[in-house]
Amino acid sequence: xxxxxxLSRDGAGPLVPIEHESEEExxxxxxxxxxxxxxxxxxxxxxxxxxxxESKPVVELPEVGCTNKEIHPHDGLCINCRQTDHAHxxxxxxxxxSEPEPVAEHADTAYVEVPNLTHLRIKHxxxxxxxxxxxxxxxxxxxxxEDTIEPxxxxxxxxxxxxxxxxxxxxxxxxxxxxxxxxxxxxxxxAFVEHGKSxxxxxxxxxxxxxxxxxxxxxxxxSGYVALQVRLEGLLDDVDFRINNCKKFSDQEKxxxxxxxxxxxxxxx
Numbered sequence: 001x002x003x004x005x006x007l008s009r010d011g012a013g014p015l016v017p018i019e020h021e022s023e024e025e026x027x028x029x030x031x032x033x034x035x036x037x038x039x040x041x042x043x044x045x046x047x048x049x050x051x052x053x054e055s056k057p058v059v060e061l062p063e064v065g066c067t068n069k070e071i072h073p074h075d076g077l078c079i080n081c082r083q084t085d086h087a088h089x090x091x092x093x094x095x096x097x098s099e100p101e102p103v104a105e106h107a108d109t110a111y112v113e114v115p116n117l118t119h120l121r122i123k124h125x126x127x128x129x130x131x132x133x134x135x136x137x138x139x140x141x142x143x144x145x146e147d148t149i150e151p152x153x154x155x156x157x158x159x160x161x162x163x164x165x166x167x168x169x170x171x172x173x174x175x176x177x178x179x180x181x182x183x184x185x186x187x188x189x190x191a192f193v194e195h196g197k198s199x200x201x202x203x204x205x206x207x208x209x210x211x212x213x214x215x216x217x218x219x220x221x222x223s224g225y226v227a228l229q230v231r232l233e234g235l236l237d238d239v240d241f242r243i244n245n246c247k248k249f250s251d252q253e254k255x256x257x258x259x260x261x262x263x264x265x266x267x268x269x
Contacts, residue, residue: 110129110130111130111133112124112127112128112129112130112133114128114133114137116144117141117144117145117148117185120188122187122188122191125188125191125192125195126191126195128195129200131201131221134192134195134196134201134221135221135224137192138192138224138225138228141188141192141228142224142228145185145228145232148181148185149178149181149182149185149235151178152175152178152182152235152239155171155174155175155178155242156175156238156239156242158171160245160246160249163249163252163253164253165250165253165254168246168247168249168250168253169246169250171242171246172242172243172246172247172250175239175242175243175246176239176243178239179236179239182232182235182236182239183236185232186229186232186233186236189225189228189229189232190229192222192225192228193222193225193226193229196218196221196222196225197218197221197222201217201218201221202214202217202218203217
């Protein structure tokens with residue numbers, strides 16, 4: 001194939017075309033373009049990026065009743081219970097329909113340190129904030145009181161048969177020495193009673209809780225301490241009664257000796 005790429009002048013003659021080979025390659029008539037196949041195509045992918053995934057602890061749930069269905073795409077197991085999917089088709093365990101127990105208002109589960117009876121003070125009682133601890137302390141409190149007053153109970157159980165003034169006064173002095181300790185124990189019991197009826201252990205006012213329930217709860221908190229209070233009050237009365245009797249018998253004996261062995265008023269012949 002030739003073209004008139006350029007003209008040259010030959011002397012003074014006319015311009016004639018000069019033929020030369022074209023730089024473009026002739027395309028044959030039956031040429032078919034080469035089509036790339038998937039095997040011949042090379043795809044360069046970017047380098048994989050490592051992503052740190054926070055591992056979650058596996059929670060082992062029972063086979064029956066797993067309600068959180070999360071199936072892992074690789075192993076086909078539930079992420080939560082690690083069971084196959086058919087385990088989730090079973091009927092889950094029904095929750096309890098029982099009504100919750102009434103909760104005391106301002107209740108605190110924290111226990112406070114309460115010393116023994118010797119070092120126990122009213123401030124320690126008022127610091128108790130847990131209803132459970134308040135009820136648990138009663139048994140120990142009662143046992144310590146009963147063990148401490150056992151000698152006094154033995155003195156009060158004695159039957160006074162003597163008219164000897166010295167013995168009567170000695171016995172009265174021994175009984176009277178217990179008055180201060182019994183009075184202190186009584187004050188501690190009263191502190192327990194009043195603290196148990198305070199707002200710290202009162203029930204919430206809510207639906208289904210009547211005033212009768214609130215009163216019953218208050219009685220359950222203080223019933224043991226009220227009984228112990230009555231016990232100590234009666235013990236103080238016994239102390240006073242025994243001292244008065246000893247004084248009465250002693251005065252009668254003194255009056256008899258003063259009358260030179262005469263008859264004491266009220267004494268049977």
